[in-house]
Amino acid sequence: MFRHFRWRIAVPFIILILVGMLALGLFISNILEQVYLSNLEDRLTDGAMLIGQQMMSEPILWTDPNKLDTLAIEWAEILGARLTLIGSDGTVLGESHEDRITMENHLDRPEVVQAQTDGIGISKRFSTTIGFNMMYTAYAVKVGEEIQGYVRLAVPLTAVEETIGRLRWTIVGAAMIVSGLAAALSIVIAKGVVRPLSELTEVAQRLAVDESLWRENQRIPTTSHDEIGLLTQAFNAMTTQLGSKIEALTAESVKLNAVLQQMTDGVLIVDHDGFVQLINPAAERLFVTTMINVIKRPFVEVVRHHQLVDLYRSCRETKDLQMIVLDLPISRLYIQGIAIPLGEALPGSILLVFQDLTRMRHLEIVRRDFISNISHELRTPLASLKAVTETLLDGALDDPVVARKFLLNMEKEVDLMSVTVSELLELSRIESGKVPLAIIEVSPRNLLDGALSRLELQAERAGLQVSLKCAEDLPNVLADPPRIEQVLVNLLHNAIKFTPEGGEIELGAELTPMGEAVSMMQFSVQDTGVGIAEDDLPRIFERFYKADRSRTGGGTGLGLAIAKHIVEAHSGRIWAVSREGSGSTFFFTIPIALNY
Numbered sequence: 001m002f003r004h005f006r007w008r009i010a011v012p013f014i015i016l017i018l019v020g021m022l023a024l025g026l027f028i029s030n031i032l033e034q035v036y037l038s039n040l041e042d043r044l045t046d047g048a049m050l051i052g053q054q055m056m057s058e059p060i061l062w063t064d065p066n067k068l069d070t071l072a073i074e075w076a077e078i079l080g081a082r083l084t085l086i087g088s089d090g091t092v093l094g095e096s097h098e099d100r101i102t103m104e105n106h107l108d109r110p111e112v113v114q115a116q117t118d119g120i121g122i123s124k125r126f127s128t129t130i131g132f133n134m135m136y137t138a139y140a141v142k143v144g145e146e147i148q149g150y151v152r153l154a155v156p157l158t159a160v161e162e163t164i165g166r167l168r169w170t171i172v173g174a175a176m177i178v179s180g181l182a183a184a185l186s187i188v189i190a191k192g193v194v195r196p197l198s199e200l201t202e203v204a205q206r207l208a209v210d211e212s213l214w215r216e217n218q219r220i221p222t223t224s225h226d227e228i229g230l231l232t233q234a235f236n237a238m239t240t241q242l243g244s245k246i247e248a249l250t251a252e253s254v255k256l257n258a259v260l261q262q263m264t265d266g267v268l269i270v271d272h273d274g275f276v277q278l279i280n281p282a283a284e285r286l287f288v289t290t291m292i293n294v295i296k297r298p299f300v301e302v303v304r305h306h307q308l309v310d311l312y313r314s315c316r317e318t319k320d321l322q323m324i325v326l327d328l329p330i331s332r333l334y335i336q337g338i339a340i341p342l343g344e345a346l347p348g349s350i351l352l353v354f355q356d357l358t359r360m361r362h363l364e365i366v367r368r369d370f371i372s373n374i375s376h377e378l379r380t381p382l383a384s385l386k387a388v389t390e391t392l393l394d395g396a397l398d399d400p401v402v403a404r405k406f407l408l409n410m411e412k413e414v415d416l417m418s419v420t421v422s423e424l425l426e427l428s429r430i431e432s433g434k435v436p437l438a439i440i441e442v443s444p445r446n447l448l449d450g451a452l453s454r455l456e457l458q459a460e461r462a463g464l465q466v467s468l469k470c471a472e473d474l475p476n477v478l479a480d481p482p483r484i485e486q487v488l489v490n491l492l493h494n495a496i497k498f499t500p501e502g503g504e505i506e507l508g509a510e511l512t513p514m515g516e517a518v519s520m521m522q523f524s525v526q527d528t529g530v531g532i533a534e535d536d537l538p539r540i541f542e543r544f545y546k547a548d549r550s551r552t553g554g555g556t557g558l559g560l561a562i563a564k565h566i567v568e569a570h571s572g573r574i575w576a577v578s579r580e581g582s583g584s585t586f587f588f589t590i591p592i593a594l595n596y
Helices: 005-057 059-063 065-079 110-118 158-209 227-262 281-286 299-303 306-318 358-393 400-432 444-461 481-497 548-552 559-569
Strands: 082-087 092-095 120-126 133-143 146-156 266-270 276-279 322-328 333-341 350-356 440-442 465-470 477-479 504-513 519-527 573-578 584-591
Touching: 005 065, 005 120, 005 133, 005 146, 005 158, 065 082, 065 092, 110 120, 110 133, 110 146, 158 227, 266 281, 266 299, 276 299, 281 350, 299 306, 306 322, 306 333, 306 350, 333 358, 358 400, 440 444, 440 481, 444 465, 444 477, 444 481, 444 504, 444 519, 477 481, 477 584, 481 504, 481 519, 481 559, 481 584, 559 573, 559 584
Parallel strands: 465 504
Antiparallel strands: 082 092, 082 146, 120 133, 133 146, 266 276, 266 350, 322 333, 333 350, 440 477, 504 519, 519 584, 573 584
C-alpha cells in the first residue's frame, strides 16, 4: 500500500488524527473523572463533617450503640451513602448497611489513620465487605483535643466508573467517526494532489516501453498553476524536446545503419578493453561469424589473425591511423586493414575498416596473365612472320619452291592470328550481350550427336575411344543449338588434346533436379587424360589462362572462357572436377523445357 504516494500522504494524517482524538478523549475523560471524584469527595466530606458536628453536640450518643445504628441508617438514607460510626479505639459502634458485630476493628483503615492526624481522611480502595471499589471519607470527632470517634461515609465507585466508561466509549466513537471523515477527506485531497503525478508516471512508463510515443509528442493537460502544474509543464516541454532529439537521432541511426548494412567494407568498433562493440554484415561475411557471436567478445577471438591484432594494438598505443595489407590464407582473401582511433567521440575505442581487395587482386592477376598470354600468343606467329619475311628478302624469293613453302608458313601464322582475333571478338560480343540467342526446344541427344560428329574423326586419329551416354526419353532443353554445340565442341576438343593415345572419352547428359519446380539438364565430358593441377582448376575458365601442362599445345586459351559465357547466357552453370594424372570431367547445366 505504501508504494503509492497518495497513501504516503493520507495514512500519516489518518494516524495523526486518530491518535490525537484518542489522546484528547483520554485526557478529557481523565479530567472529568478527576472533577467527578473531587465533587464526590467534597460531598462526602461535607456530610461527614455535618454528622460529626452533630455527634460533638451530643457526646452521650457514643455510649448507645443501638441508637447509633438507627441514626446511621437514617443519616445514610438522607446522604445516599454508607455511614459507619467508629469509636476512638476502632470499634464499629454504628453501621447503616452491614452487621457491625461481625465487622473487624477499623482503626487501621487508611482514611481513619489519616483522620487521626489531619482531622479528615480520604481513600479509594476495594471493599472486601461489599465487594466494590469504594471512596471513603473519615472525619475525626473531637471534644477539645481528644478524639471521641470517627464518622466515615462511603459510596461505591461503580457508578463513577460506568459513567466514565460510557464517556470514554463515546469519545472513542466520536474519534473514530471524525477519523473516518478525516481519512476520507485526506484520501480525496491526496488523490487530487497525486493525480497529476500519477498521470506523469503513467506517461513516463509508456514512454519507457514504447519509444515511438516520443515522436507522437505525448502531453499531459495542465489543470493547476501550483508546483505540480509547473512540473507538468516542465515534463511536457521535456517530452517535446526529447521527442525531437530522439527523432533526429533515430533518423541519423537509420542512415548510419543503412550505410553500415550496405557497405562492402567490413567495419568493427573495439572499445578500450579490447571488446567488439559493433560489426556490420560485410565484416560478418569476411570473418565468417555473426553479430550474436561477436558483440562483447575480445577482438583477438573474432579475427584470429596476429597481424590484425598487431594492427589494433599499434593503433591503440600510437593513437594514430595504422594500415596493413595482407593475405588471409585460410579464407583465401586479400584484404587491407585500416585502424583509426575514435578520439573524443569514443575515448579509447578503435574503428577498424577491412577492405576486401581479393577481386581487385584477382583482376590484376587476370590482367597480367592476359597481357602475358596475348603476348605469348602473338609473339610466336609474329616472330615466325618476321623470320619468313627476312628469309624471303634475303633471296628466297628467287627460288619458287622455297618461296612457296615460306608463303604457306606465313599464311598459317596469319590464320592463327586471325583465329585468335576472331575468338577475342566472339568473347567480347558474348560478354556484352550483343550476340542474341535463338532459344528453341532441342533434344539433348541431338546436341551431343552434333558435337561428336564434328570431332569424331579427330578422336580416331588420336587413337581415342569416344562413347555417348544419353537416355532416349530425356526431355528437351531450351537452348541455342549452335552455341551449345560450340560449348560441347570446345570441351571435347580439350579432352582429345590432353588425353594420351588409347584413352577414353565419354559424353553424357542426365536430368538433375535443382528444386521442386524447375529441373536442369546436366551435360558432361569425361576423359582419362592428364588432369588439371589443383591450383590451376579455379582459373581454367579465365580468358587466356593456360595451365603449364597445356602451354606446350596449340590454342588461344579462350575456348573455356567462351564456353562459360555461353552457358551462363543460358541461365546455366559450368564447372570442372579433376585430379592431376587421373583425368578430368567438365559439367554444365541448362534449363529443360517447361512443358516436360
